[in-house]
Amino acid sequence: MLRPGLAGRSVVALAVVATLAGAGHAQSLAPIAVPTPGLTQAKAAEGFYLDVARCLYSREHGAGVAELPPEAKADLRPAEPAERHLFKDPAVKVWTNDLLRDHVVLAELSPGKCQVVADQLPVDATFRDVVARLHRSDPVLRDGAARSDRAWPIAYRLEREADGAHYTVRLEGSDPGGLAHPLRMAEGHAFRFSLLTATIERTPGGGPGTAALVPAAPKACGLDLPEAAPAMGPGTVRGVEDREASATRIVAVQKRLKGQIDPDYAETPRVFVELDSGERHAVATLPSMQLHPGDRVTVLGLTRNPRLPCNYLPVRVGAAP
Incomplete structure (x- = not known):
């Protein structure tokens, strides 16, 4: 997450100028800079993707993360106060695990909206991996129109309609920048570490013709299969x-x-x-x-x-x- 000096402040207010950025400043898959035993960027990136999937499934099924099947949330626990410094409202449920801690958190902002926030990952490469995995899970997936803004110079968007609701996944982030890197900061990369957000939202309405966003699972999963491979x-x-x-x-x-x-x-x-x-x-x-x-x-x-x-x-x- 953001360092203590940035805790509680709007990330929008901290950004400077918007321009679309590629992967030119992407970080390698190295250990997390602020040491967390055993945590690498590869593990954090996998945690980011899994939390996006958990957000999406829970919003689709009209339930919270706590209502997911036990095996889908077995690694999660409520975030401790120091791990939820971006989400001060006690009404917001925030989740993480003992490995990811404050480097990847899942916040349930409302019944129809949740957000995954991560730091110190190669932004564009991580987003492309998430998008590719969602595409692989649904061959008819189509991308929405993503716009970078003053806070997030790297942005992707996915959307679909289902059961009278409109679903969006917005992936927004910035590479390392800040005062130590004035050129990157001028491009909108405002933070010392990279910062990534995935905002998943369900809103009423929509119409035909929009492609599916993720696996169009039924309201209650009908899978009746063993977990141990026969x-x-x-x-x-x-x-x-x-x-x-x-x-x-x-x-x-x-x-x-x-x-x-x-x-x-x-x-x-x-x-x-x-x-x-x-x-x-x-x-x-x-x-x-x-x-x-x-x-x-x-x-x-x-x-x-x-x-x-x-x-x-x-x-x-x-x-x-």
């Missing part, structure tokens, strides 16, 4: 499934399961595997896997993602037997 057994790769056929299959499975595929598997290649039992399955792989006909693999069955309980992990390659 082993389907060893088998042999027989071929590669056409990507269009894979996309069609994903849509059908999502409809049947009443949930959404895990973003990491939304666009990955599928291979046909003949199990030693004689069964034949289309099996998801990861980009890092280079599989060819004749390769031996172990296949894992459908499971629910414990971090994002409205997402499922597909039938997938586990490891070589």
Whole structure:
């Protein structure tokens, strides 16, 4: 978060001039500058994304973070006073965990609005990763028109309509700047450390034609899957499934399961595997896997993602037997 001298002050009032900025000043994935044992930028960036997902799911389902399934909030706890210095109103519920502390916090500003705030991350790279993961989770996702302003020279926007409501996700941030970097400060980068916000809001209204923002999960997740991956057994790769056929299959499975595929598997290649039992399955792989006909693999069955309980992990390659 902001250093103590900035606590409680409006970040809008501290910014100077707006101009759209790219990733030219992005930080490398290094340890957090103010030491928190075990916390790296990579872990903080993952926490930022997960909190965005939690915000979005809770607003979509008309409930608070406290009402999320236990496994989706198991790592969260209410923020301590020193960790919620950007949110002084005691009526605002603020969440973090023992690793992220005040470096990534989730604040429930109202029943229809929540915000995730993080610091010391490469702003544009982190935002692009969040946007890409949301895109992967929903092939029809479209970006909204984002505008930088005097507070946030880096901005992205996503939006959609669903069930008579309009949903927006605004990603806004600034790279390291301040008085020590007058040129960056003139571009609107007003703080010593990078600062990132994700504001998720549900408002009444909307109309047809706006693409989905994130997995269009039902009001109550219908997934009835185990969290421990069932082993389907060893088998042999027989071929590669056409990507269009894979996309069609994903849509059908999502409809049947009443949930959404895990973003990491939304666009990955599928291979046909003949199990030693004689069964034949289309099996998801990861980009890092280079599989060819004749390769031996172990296949894992459908499971629910414990971090994002409205997402499922597909039938997938586990490891070589």
